[in-house]
Amino acid sequence: MRQDYKEIATTVVNDPTNYKVCMVCGAIVDKASPTCPDCLAYRFDSSPGYVTDRAVDMAAKPQNAVSHHDTLE
Numbered sequence: 001m002r003q004d005y006k007e008i009a010t011t012v013v014n015d016p017t018n019y020k021v022c023m024v025c026g027a028i029v030d031k032a033s034p035t036c037p038d039c040l041a042y043r044f045d046s047s048p049g050y051v052t053d054r055a056v057d058m059a060a061k062p063q064n065a066v067s068h069h070d071t072l073e
């Protein structure tokens with residue numbers, strides 16, 4: 001399991017110029033990384049405003065991949 005999204009988001013929001021957003025899967029990637037570690041894409045949007053938006057969005061939506069024990073009614 002990777003770092004908590006909220007933790008990452010806080011770091012990103014504080015310093016968005018060090019990050020970029022993958023245009024394929026939407027992952028936030030370190031600017032030093034040549035390709036996306038998730039999908040290996042190499043197209044990014046590095047505008048700080050967009051990176052910040054994406055980080056906030058990511059922190060606001062909890063991951064739903066872990067637990068499926070809650071039954072739908």
Ligand SMILES: [Zn+2]
Nearest residue numbers: 022025036039
């Ligand atoms: Zn990606």
